[in-house]
Amino acid sequence: MIWGGYALGLGFVLLALALALWWRSGVLAEQTGLPDGRILYTDAGSAWMTNDEALYDPQLRLVGKPDYLVEEADGSIIPVEIKSGKAPPEPWESHLYQLAAYCWLVEREYEIRPSHGIIQYKDRAFAVDYTDELREDFLDLLTEMREDMYEAELDRDHNDWNRCARCGVASACTQRLG
Structure with a gap:
């Protein structure tokens, strides 16, 4: 007993x-900021499921590795980008275009257009609609960047001291702020 x-x-x-x-x-x-669903892909450094394959669009010659792709119950695929810093009041423009690139690549790879993507900062997440306008702005930016590749020198497009301090080519830049 x-x-x-x-x-x-x-x-x-x-x-x-x-x-x-x-x-x-x-x-x-x-x-984690991930939506409910099955994780199809991760490049976030988790040893249990890392995917070494990048998403690729041969027509645009565009390659990307989102941190996560999550398949929701309705079959939609949502790219998620994880950022280590605190959230700004609104997502940084560069982060929006990075997410738009991942949405584009999901559309090409899986033949499913995402309705949105997620940018997860340390303290806040933003769900960003993948609108026709964002898609067109992204494609226009990509065209502009490709045209600029052939310029001998480009003018700095900001006045942000912190950005210059963190720049990977600051030592060779003739226009750096500091």
């Missing part, structure tokens, strides 16, 4: 532990 009481008590403890772990997994999943 004593062993039965221990077994029953142990069963309650294990049940309580299982419920606590289940609740904690839900909290952690919510903190």
